[in-house]
Amino acid sequence: xxxxxxxxxxxxxxxxxxxxxxxxxxxxxxxxxxxxxxxxxxxxxxxxxxxxxxxxxxxxxxxxxxxxxxxxxxxxxxxxxxxxxxxxxxxxxxxxxxxxxxxxxxxxxxxxxxxxxxxxxxxxxxxxxxxxxxxxxxxxxxxxxxxxxxxxxxxxxxxxxxxxxxxxxxxxxxxxxxxxxxxxxxxxxxxxxxxxxxxxxxxxxxxxxxxxxxxxxx
Amino acid sequence: xxxxxxxxxxxxxxxxxxxxxxxxxxxxxxxxxxxxxxxxxxxxxxxxxxxxxxxxxxxxxxxxxxxxxxxxxxxxxxxxxxxxxxxxxxxxxxxxxxxxxxxxxxxxxxxxxxxxxxxxxxxxxxxxxxxxxxxxxxxxxxxxxxxxxxxxxxxxxxxxxxxxxxxxxxxxxxxxxxxxxxxxxxxxxxxxxxxxxxxxxxxxxxxxxxxxxxxxxx
Numbered sequence: 001x002x003x004x005x006x007x008x009x010x011x012x013x014x015x016x017x018x019x020x021x022x023x024x025x026x027x028x029x030x031x032x033x034x035x036x037x038x039x040x041x042x043x044x045x046x047x048x049x050x051x052x053x054x055x056x057x058x059x060x061x062x063x064x065x066x067x068x069x070x071x072x073x074x075x076x077x078x079x080x081x082x083x084x085x086x087x088x089x090x091x092x093x094x095x096x097x098x099x100x101x102x103x104x105x106x107x108x109x110x111x112x113x114x115x116x117x118x119x120x121x122x123x124x125x126x127x128x129x130x131x132x133x134x135x136x137x138x139x140x141x142x143x144x145x146x147x148x149x150x151x152x153x154x155x156x157x158x159x160x161x162x163x164x165x166x167x168x169x170x171x172x173x174x175x176x177x178x179x180x181x182x183x184x185x186x187x188x189x190x191x192x193x194x195x196x197x198x199x200x201x202x203x204x205x206x207x208x209x210x211x212x213x214x215x216x217x218x
Numbered sequence: 219x220x221x222x223x224x225x226x227x228x229x230x231x232x233x234x235x236x237x238x239x240x241x242x243x244x245x246x247x248x249x250x251x252x253x254x255x256x257x258x259x260x261x262x263x264x265x266x267x268x269x270x271x272x273x274x275x276x277x278x279x280x281x282x283x284x285x286x287x288x289x290x291x292x293x294x295x296x297x298x299x300x301x302x303x304x305x306x307x308x309x310x311x312x313x314x315x316x317x318x319x320x321x322x323x324x325x326x327x328x329x330x331x332x333x334x335x336x337x338x339x340x341x342x343x344x345x346x347x348x349x350x351x352x353x354x355x356x357x358x359x360x361x362x363x364x365x366x367x368x369x370x371x372x373x374x375x376x377x378x379x380x381x382x383x384x385x386x387x388x389x390x391x392x393x394x395x396x397x398x399x400x401x402x403x404x405x406x407x408x409x410x411x412x413x414x415x416x417x418x419x420x421x422x423x424x425x426x427x428x429x430x431x432x433x434x435x436x
Contacts, residue, residue, distance in 0.1 A: 101330070104404075104407075106329050106330050107329055110328060110329055110411070111324050111325055111328055111329065111414075112319070112324050145435055146433050146434070146435060147433050147434070147435065148431075148433045150431075150433045151430075155418075180419075180422055181422065182418040182419070182421070182422050183418060183421060183422065186322075187418045189322075189414050190412075190413075190414035190415030190416070190417065190418045191415060191418075193328070193411040193412070193414050193415065194408075194411070194412060194415045195408075196329075196407050196408035196411050197408030197409060197411065197412045198408070199408065200373075200400040200401060200405045200408045200409075201398075201400070201432055203400070203401060204398055204399065204400050204401065205432070205434040205435075207434055207435045209434065209435030210432060210433060210434040210435065211432075211433055212369075212430040212431065212432055212433070213366075213368075213430065213431045213433060214419055214423070214428060214429075214430055215364050215365050215366045215368045215428060215429055215430070215431060216364070216365070216423040216425055216427065216428040217363055217364055217365065217423075217425045217427030217428060
Protein backbone atom coordinates (compact mmCIF):
# COMPACT_ATOMS: atom_id res chain seq x y z
CA UNK A 1 0.00 0.00 0.00
CA UNK A 2 1.15 3.60 -0.54
CA UNK A 3 1.41 5.29 2.84
CA UNK A 4 2.14 8.92 3.67
CA UNK A 5 3.76 9.53 7.03
CA UNK A 6 3.48 13.06 8.40
CA UNK A 7 6.35 13.97 10.72
CA UNK A 8 10.08 13.40 10.35
CA UNK A 9 10.95 13.01 14.02
CA UNK A 10 11.89 9.73 15.69
CA UNK A 11 8.30 8.46 15.67
CA UNK A 12 7.71 9.31 12.01
CA UNK A 13 11.00 7.82 10.81
CA UNK A 14 10.62 4.68 12.92
CA UNK A 15 7.10 4.07 11.64
CA UNK A 16 8.08 4.86 8.06
CA UNK A 17 10.98 2.38 8.21
CA UNK A 18 8.75 -0.25 9.78
CA UNK A 19 6.07 0.19 7.11
CA UNK A 20 8.72 -0.03 4.40
CA UNK A 21 10.06 -3.29 5.90
CA UNK A 22 6.51 -4.63 5.75
CA UNK A 23 6.38 -4.04 1.99
CA UNK A 24 4.66 -0.66 1.78
CA UNK A 25 5.71 2.33 -0.32
CA UNK A 26 6.26 5.23 2.04
CA UNK A 27 6.53 8.98 1.57
CA UNK A 28 7.70 10.96 4.58
CA UNK A 29 6.18 14.43 4.80
CA UNK A 30 7.39 17.57 6.53
CA UNK A 31 6.68 21.27 6.52
CA UNK A 32 9.07 21.83 3.60
CA UNK A 33 10.26 19.45 0.91
CA UNK A 34 13.93 18.54 1.17
CA UNK A 35 13.84 18.39 4.99
CA UNK A 36 17.27 17.20 6.09
CA UNK A 37 16.07 14.33 8.30
CA UNK A 38 13.63 13.14 5.64
CA UNK A 39 16.20 13.23 2.84
CA UNK A 40 18.73 11.36 5.00
CA UNK A 41 16.07 8.79 5.94
CA UNK A 42 15.07 8.13 2.31
CA UNK A 43 18.73 7.77 1.27
CA UNK A 44 19.48 5.42 4.16
CA UNK A 45 16.53 3.07 3.85
CA UNK A 46 16.44 2.91 0.04
CA UNK A 47 13.63 1.06 -1.73
CA UNK A 48 10.26 2.69 -2.37
CA UNK A 49 10.94 5.51 0.09
CA UNK A 50 10.49 9.17 -0.77
CA UNK A 51 10.00 12.49 0.96
CA UNK A 52 8.13 15.71 0.35
CA UNK A 53 5.81 18.25 1.91
CA UNK A 54 2.91 17.28 4.17
CA UNK A 55 0.67 17.73 1.10
CA UNK A 56 2.96 15.54 -1.04
CA UNK A 57 2.90 12.77 1.55
CA UNK A 58 -0.85 13.01 2.15
CA UNK A 59 -1.58 13.03 -1.58
CA UNK A 60 0.74 10.05 -2.14
CA UNK A 61 -0.76 7.90 0.60
CA UNK A 62 -3.78 5.69 0.21
CA UNK A 63 -3.51 5.78 3.99
CA UNK A 64 -1.90 8.55 6.05
CA UNK A 65 -0.13 8.39 9.43
CA UNK A 66 -0.03 11.40 11.73
CA UNK A 67 3.30 11.17 13.55
CA UNK A 68 3.78 14.88 14.10
CA UNK A 69 4.16 16.39 17.56
CA UNK A 70 0.64 16.69 18.95
CA UNK A 71 0.85 20.42 19.51
CA UNK A 72 1.62 20.84 15.77
CA UNK A 73 -0.71 18.17 14.37
CA UNK A 74 -3.67 20.35 13.36
CA UNK A 75 -1.31 22.77 11.61
CA UNK A 76 0.42 19.90 9.81
CA UNK A 77 -2.92 18.44 8.70
CA UNK A 78 -4.07 21.86 7.48
CA UNK A 79 -0.87 22.10 5.44
CA UNK A 80 -1.49 18.57 4.13
CA UNK A 81 -4.86 19.87 2.95
CA UNK A 82 -8.40 18.60 3.37
CA UNK A 83 -8.62 17.63 -0.31
CA UNK A 84 -5.54 15.39 -0.04
CA UNK A 85 -6.98 13.72 3.04
CA UNK A 86 -10.65 13.35 2.08
CA UNK A 87 -11.98 9.83 2.48
CA UNK A 88 -8.66 8.42 3.65
CA UNK A 89 -7.77 6.57 6.84
CA UNK A 90 -5.62 8.64 9.19
CA UNK A 91 -3.69 6.56 11.70
CA UNK A 92 -3.14 9.08 14.49
CA UNK A 93 -0.31 8.13 16.83
CA UNK A 94 0.28 11.62 18.23
CA UNK A 95 0.17 12.85 21.81
CA UNK A 96 -0.76 16.46 22.63
CA UNK A 97 2.22 17.01 24.91
CA UNK A 98 3.17 20.53 25.96
CA UNK A 99 6.76 20.87 27.18
CA UNK A 100 6.65 24.69 27.30
CA UNK A 101 6.03 24.73 31.07
CA UNK A 102 8.92 22.35 31.78
CA UNK A 103 8.75 18.78 33.08
CA UNK A 104 6.56 16.89 33.40
CA UNK A 105 4.77 17.94 30.20
CA UNK A 106 1.08 18.76 30.36
CA UNK A 107 -1.47 18.05 27.63
CA UNK A 108 -2.62 20.83 25.29
CA UNK A 109 -6.09 19.27 25.31
CA UNK A 110 -7.68 16.80 27.72
CA UNK A 111 -10.53 15.96 30.06
CA UNK A 112 -13.53 17.08 27.94
CA UNK A 113 -11.81 16.73 24.55
CA UNK A 114 -8.80 15.14 22.88
CA UNK A 115 -6.52 15.70 19.93
CA UNK A 116 -8.00 12.67 18.17
CA UNK A 117 -11.48 14.19 18.46
CA UNK A 118 -10.23 17.63 17.39
CA UNK A 119 -8.70 16.13 14.24
CA UNK A 120 -11.87 14.18 13.46
CA UNK A 121 -14.01 17.32 13.91
CA UNK A 122 -11.67 19.49 11.80
CA UNK A 123 -11.58 16.94 8.95
CA UNK A 124 -15.00 15.33 8.82
CA UNK A 125 -14.11 13.28 5.71
CA UNK A 126 -11.03 11.80 7.34
CA UNK A 127 -11.45 8.36 8.92
CA UNK A 128 -9.37 8.88 12.07
CA UNK A 129 -8.05 5.87 13.99
CA UNK A 130 -6.23 6.62 17.21
CA UNK A 131 -3.67 3.94 18.01
CA UNK A 132 -0.05 3.31 19.06
CA UNK A 133 0.19 6.58 21.05
CA UNK A 134 0.53 4.58 24.28
CA UNK A 135 3.93 3.04 23.42
CA UNK A 136 7.33 4.39 22.46
CA UNK A 137 8.28 4.38 18.77
CA UNK A 138 10.52 1.31 18.93
CA UNK A 139 7.70 -0.74 20.51
CA UNK A 140 5.13 0.47 17.96
CA UNK A 141 6.94 -1.38 15.18
CA UNK A 142 8.40 -4.21 17.26
CA UNK A 143 6.08 -5.15 20.14
CA UNK A 144 8.17 -8.18 21.06
CA UNK A 145 10.74 -5.78 22.55
CA UNK A 146 8.45 -5.79 25.60
CA UNK A 147 8.40 -9.10 27.49
CA UNK A 148 5.16 -11.05 27.62
CA UNK A 149 1.81 -10.25 26.06
CA UNK A 150 0.59 -6.65 26.21
CA UNK A 151 -2.22 -4.58 24.82
CA UNK A 152 -2.49 -2.00 22.06
CA UNK A 153 -5.62 0.14 21.71
CA UNK A 154 -7.52 1.30 18.64
CA UNK A 155 -10.34 3.85 18.63
CA UNK A 156 -12.30 5.54 15.89
CA UNK A 157 -15.74 6.08 14.41
CA UNK A 158 -15.18 3.95 11.27
CA UNK A 159 -15.05 0.17 11.73
CA UNK A 160 -13.45 -0.48 8.32
CA UNK A 161 -10.76 2.09 9.07
CA UNK A 162 -10.03 0.40 12.42
CA UNK A 163 -9.76 -2.95 10.64
CA UNK A 164 -7.27 -1.45 8.17
CA UNK A 165 -5.21 0.08 10.98
CA UNK A 166 -5.32 -3.24 12.84
CA UNK A 167 -3.89 -5.00 9.78
CA UNK A 168 -0.90 -2.65 9.91
CA UNK A 169 -0.52 -3.44 13.62
CA UNK A 170 -0.54 -7.18 12.90
CA UNK A 171 2.18 -6.69 10.28
CA UNK A 172 4.28 -5.06 13.00
CA UNK A 173 3.82 -8.19 15.09
CA UNK A 174 0.92 -7.21 17.36
CA UNK A 175 -1.10 -10.41 17.90
CA UNK A 176 -4.80 -10.03 17.00
CA UNK A 177 -5.74 -10.87 20.60
CA UNK A 178 -3.58 -7.99 21.87
CA UNK A 179 -5.45 -5.37 19.82
CA UNK A 180 -8.25 -3.90 21.92
CA UNK A 181 -10.96 -1.81 20.25
CA UNK A 182 -12.05 0.90 22.71
CA UNK A 183 -14.92 2.19 20.58
CA UNK A 184 -15.46 5.57 18.97
CA UNK A 185 -12.91 8.37 18.64
CA UNK A 186 -14.01 9.69 22.05
CA UNK A 187 -11.75 6.99 23.51
CA UNK A 188 -8.79 9.07 22.31
CA UNK A 189 -9.38 11.08 25.49
CA UNK A 190 -8.47 8.17 27.74
CA UNK A 191 -5.65 7.02 25.46
CA UNK A 192 -4.03 10.47 25.49
CA UNK A 193 -4.68 11.08 29.21
CA UNK A 194 -2.75 7.87 29.91
CA UNK A 195 0.47 9.68 29.01
CA UNK A 196 1.14 11.18 32.47
CA UNK A 197 0.90 7.66 33.93
CA UNK A 198 3.15 6.32 31.15
CA UNK A 199 5.76 8.94 32.04
CA UNK A 200 5.75 7.72 35.66
CA UNK A 201 6.00 4.09 34.54
CA UNK A 202 9.01 5.13 32.47
CA UNK A 203 10.54 6.70 35.59
CA UNK A 204 9.82 3.67 37.76
CA UNK A 205 11.02 1.09 35.23
CA UNK A 206 13.91 3.20 33.93
CA UNK A 207 13.10 2.24 30.35
CA UNK A 208 10.69 3.48 27.70
CA UNK A 209 10.41 -0.06 26.39
CA UNK A 210 7.30 -0.86 28.38
CA UNK A 211 3.60 -1.38 27.95
CA UNK A 212 0.51 -2.48 29.83
CA UNK A 213 -1.55 -5.62 29.48
CA UNK A 214 -5.24 -5.48 30.25
CA UNK A 215 -6.55 -8.35 32.37
CA UNK A 216 -10.25 -8.84 32.92
CA UNK A 217 -12.11 -10.81 35.56
CA UNK A 218 -11.52 -14.53 35.76
CA UNK B 219 -4.34 -1.35 63.79
CA UNK B 220 -7.12 1.20 64.35
CA UNK B 221 -8.20 2.52 60.97
CA UNK B 222 -10.66 5.31 60.15
CA UNK B 223 -12.37 5.02 56.79
CA UNK B 224 -13.93 8.22 55.44
CA UNK B 225 -16.85 7.58 53.11
CA UNK B 226 -19.79 5.21 53.47
CA UNK B 227 -20.36 4.43 49.79
CA UNK B 228 -19.51 1.15 48.12
CA UNK B 229 -15.77 1.87 48.14
CA UNK B 230 -15.67 2.87 51.80
CA UNK B 231 -17.77 -0.06 53.00
CA UNK B 232 -15.87 -2.59 50.86
CA UNK B 233 -12.52 -1.34 52.16
CA UNK B 234 -13.77 -1.17 55.74
CA UNK B 235 -15.02 -4.77 55.57
CA UNK B 236 -11.76 -5.91 54.00
CA UNK B 237 -9.66 -4.20 56.67
CA UNK B 238 -11.85 -5.72 59.36
CA UNK B 239 -11.36 -9.22 57.86
CA UNK B 240 -7.63 -8.59 58.02
CA UNK B 241 -7.82 -8.04 61.78
CA UNK B 242 -8.02 -4.27 62.03
CA UNK B 243 -10.43 -2.20 64.11
CA UNK B 244 -12.38 0.04 61.77
CA UNK B 245 -14.51 3.14 62.24
CA UNK B 246 -16.50 4.28 59.22
CA UNK B 247 -16.94 8.04 59.03
CA UNK B 248 -19.56 10.15 57.31
CA UNK B 249 -20.81 13.72 57.33
CA UNK B 250 -23.16 12.98 60.24
CA UNK B 251 -23.01 10.31 62.91
CA UNK B 252 -25.70 7.66 62.63
CA UNK B 253 -25.54 7.62 58.83
CA UNK B 254 -27.91 4.85 57.73
CA UNK B 255 -25.43 3.01 55.50
CA UNK B 256 -22.72 3.18 58.15
CA UNK B 257 -24.99 1.94 60.95
CA UNK B 258 -26.23 -0.94 58.77
CA UNK B 259 -22.63 -1.79 57.84
CA UNK B 260 -21.46 -1.89 61.47
CA UNK B 261 -24.43 -4.04 62.49
CA UNK B 262 -23.89 -6.45 59.60
CA UNK B 263 -20.15 -7.00 59.93
CA UNK B 264 -20.00 -7.07 63.72
CA UNK B 265 -16.64 -7.28 65.48
CA UNK B 266 -14.55 -4.18 66.15
CA UNK B 267 -16.56 -2.07 63.69
CA UNK B 268 -18.02 1.31 64.56
CA UNK B 269 -19.28 4.43 62.84
CA UNK B 270 -19.28 8.15 63.47
CA UNK B 271 -18.55 11.51 61.93
CA UNK B 272 -15.56 12.14 59.68
CA UNK B 273 -13.86 13.65 62.76
CA UNK B 274 -14.73 10.60 64.87
CA UNK B 275 -13.28 8.23 62.29
CA UNK B 276 -10.16 10.34 61.69
CA UNK B 277 -9.54 10.71 65.41
CA UNK B 278 -10.05 6.97 65.96
CA UNK B 279 -7.67 5.88 63.23
CA UNK B 280 -3.93 5.49 63.62
CA UNK B 281 -4.20 5.43 59.83
CA UNK B 282 -6.99 7.02 57.78
CA UNK B 283 -8.44 6.00 54.41
CA UNK B 284 -10.06 8.58 52.12
CA UNK B 285 -12.79 6.70 50.28
CA UNK B 286 -15.09 9.67 49.74
CA UNK B 287 -16.17 10.81 46.29
CA UNK B 288 -13.29 12.84 44.90
CA UNK B 289 -15.35 15.97 44.35
CA UNK B 290 -16.21 15.93 48.08
CA UNK B 291 -12.87 14.78 49.49
CA UNK B 292 -11.41 18.14 50.51
CA UNK B 293 -14.68 19.04 52.27
CA UNK B 294 -14.71 15.69 54.05
CA UNK B 295 -11.11 16.10 55.18
CA UNK B 296 -11.84 19.62 56.41
CA UNK B 297 -14.72 18.21 58.44
CA UNK B 298 -12.42 15.47 59.74
CA UNK B 299 -10.15 18.27 60.94
CA UNK B 300 -6.45 18.96 60.50
CA UNK B 301 -5.78 18.24 64.19
CA UNK B 302 -7.30 14.73 63.92
CA UNK B 303 -5.21 14.05 60.83
CA UNK B 304 -1.87 15.56 61.79
CA UNK B 305 1.06 13.17 61.37
CA UNK B 306 -1.10 10.30 60.20
CA UNK B 307 -0.93 8.27 57.01
CA UNK B 308 -3.83 8.98 54.66
CA UNK B 309 -4.44 6.24 52.13
CA UNK B 310 -6.20 8.17 49.36
CA UNK B 311 -8.16 5.92 46.99
CA UNK B 312 -10.43 8.65 45.61
CA UNK B 313 -10.95 9.78 42.04
CA UNK B 314 -11.97 13.39 41.24
CA UNK B 315 -14.83 12.37 38.94
CA UNK B 316 -17.42 14.94 37.91
CA UNK B 317 -20.69 13.43 36.69
CA UNK B 318 -22.52 16.78 36.58
CA UNK B 319 -22.02 17.14 32.82
CA UNK B 320 -23.29 13.63 32.09
CA UNK B 321 -21.36 10.65 30.79
CA UNK B 322 -18.50 10.13 30.46
CA UNK B 323 -17.49 11.91 33.66
CA UNK B 324 -14.73 14.47 33.51
CA UNK B 325 -12.16 15.14 36.23
CA UNK B 326 -12.57 18.10 38.59
CA UNK B 327 -8.79 18.50 38.58
CA UNK B 328 -6.18 17.18 36.16
CA UNK B 329 -3.29 17.90 33.81
CA UNK B 330 -1.27 20.35 35.92
CA UNK B 331 -2.55 19.17 39.32
CA UNK B 332 -4.37 16.27 40.99
CA UNK B 333 -6.60 15.59 43.94
CA UNK B 334 -3.80 13.72 45.67
CA UNK B 335 -1.56 16.77 45.41
CA UNK B 336 -4.37 19.11 46.50
CA UNK B 337 -4.94 17.03 49.62
CA UNK B 338 -1.22 16.93 50.41
CA UNK B 339 -0.95 20.74 49.98
CA UNK B 340 -4.06 21.42 52.08
CA UNK B 341 -2.87 19.16 54.93
CA UNK B 342 0.90 19.49 55.06
CA UNK B 343 1.15 17.24 58.17
CA UNK B 344 -0.75 14.44 56.52
CA UNK B 345 1.34 11.68 54.93
CA UNK B 346 -0.71 11.10 51.79
CA UNK B 347 -0.33 7.85 49.86
CA UNK B 348 -2.29 7.59 46.63
CA UNK B 349 -3.15 4.01 45.81
CA UNK B 350 -5.97 1.63 44.76
CA UNK B 351 -7.82 4.34 42.78
CA UNK B 352 -7.11 2.45 39.54
CA UNK B 353 -9.26 -0.58 40.37
CA UNK B 354 -12.88 -1.14 41.33
CA UNK B 355 -13.70 -1.64 45.03
CA UNK B 356 -14.07 -5.42 44.85
CA UNK B 357 -10.61 -5.75 43.28
CA UNK B 358 -9.00 -3.43 45.84
CA UNK B 359 -9.63 -5.94 48.60
CA UNK B 360 -9.46 -9.13 46.51
CA UNK B 361 -6.99 -8.75 43.64
CA UNK B 362 -7.26 -12.41 42.70
CA UNK B 363 -10.69 -11.64 41.21
CA UNK B 364 -8.71 -10.47 38.16
CA UNK B 365 -7.01 -13.29 36.26
CA UNK B 366 -3.22 -13.33 36.12
CA UNK B 367 -0.74 -10.96 37.70
CA UNK B 368 -1.50 -7.25 37.56
CA UNK B 369 -0.11 -4.05 38.95
CA UNK B 370 -1.17 -1.70 41.74
CA UNK B 371 0.45 1.71 42.10
CA UNK B 372 1.52 3.66 45.18
CA UNK B 373 2.66 7.28 45.20
CA UNK B 374 3.51 9.72 47.95
CA UNK B 375 6.19 11.90 49.45
CA UNK B 376 6.79 9.77 52.57
CA UNK B 377 8.58 6.44 52.10
CA UNK B 378 7.52 5.06 55.50
CA UNK B 379 3.90 5.93 54.76
CA UNK B 380 4.13 4.12 51.42
CA UNK B 381 5.58 1.08 53.17
CA UNK B 382 2.68 1.10 55.65
CA UNK B 383 0.12 1.40 52.83
CA UNK B 384 1.90 -1.40 50.96
CA UNK B 385 1.54 -3.63 54.03
CA UNK B 386 -2.22 -3.14 53.89
CA UNK B 387 -2.15 -3.99 50.17
CA UNK B 388 -0.25 -7.20 50.88
CA UNK B 389 -2.83 -8.16 53.49
CA UNK B 390 -5.48 -7.81 50.78
CA UNK B 391 -3.49 -10.26 48.66
CA UNK B 392 -1.50 -7.94 46.41
CA UNK B 393 1.86 -9.68 45.87
CA UNK B 394 4.86 -7.51 46.76
CA UNK B 395 6.10 -7.74 43.16
CA UNK B 396 2.78 -6.33 41.90
CA UNK B 397 3.08 -3.15 43.97
CA UNK B 398 4.75 -0.44 41.87
CA UNK B 399 6.03 2.73 43.55
CA UNK B 400 5.61 5.62 41.12
CA UNK B 401 7.44 8.15 43.26
CA UNK B 402 6.21 11.34 44.89
CA UNK B 403 2.60 12.48 45.21
CA UNK B 404 2.87 14.19 41.80
CA UNK B 405 2.31 10.73 40.34
CA UNK B 406 -1.31 11.02 41.53
CA UNK B 407 -1.82 13.08 38.37
CA UNK B 408 -1.15 10.11 36.10
CA UNK B 409 -2.99 7.69 38.37
CA UNK B 410 -6.13 9.86 38.35
CA UNK B 411 -5.90 10.73 34.64
CA UNK B 412 -5.93 6.99 33.93
CA UNK B 413 -9.63 6.92 34.83
CA UNK B 414 -10.97 7.91 31.38
CA UNK B 415 -8.99 5.00 29.91
CA UNK B 416 -10.27 2.70 32.67
CA UNK B 417 -13.84 3.64 31.78
CA UNK B 418 -13.22 2.63 28.17
CA UNK B 419 -11.61 -0.65 29.28
CA UNK B 420 -14.73 -1.27 31.34
CA UNK B 421 -16.84 -0.67 28.23
CA UNK B 422 -14.69 -2.92 26.04
CA UNK B 423 -14.43 -5.77 28.56
CA UNK B 424 -17.99 -5.40 29.89
CA UNK B 425 -16.79 -5.84 33.44
CA UNK B 426 -15.33 -3.58 36.10
CA UNK B 427 -13.29 -6.50 37.40
CA UNK B 428 -10.22 -5.61 35.39
CA UNK B 429 -6.75 -4.19 35.83
CA UNK B 430 -3.55 -3.59 33.95
CA UNK B 431 -0.17 -5.28 34.30
CA UNK B 432 2.95 -3.28 33.53
CA UNK B 433 5.52 -5.10 31.40
CA UNK B 434 8.95 -3.62 30.87
CA UNK B 435 11.57 -4.40 28.21
CA UNK B 436 12.90 -7.92 27.96
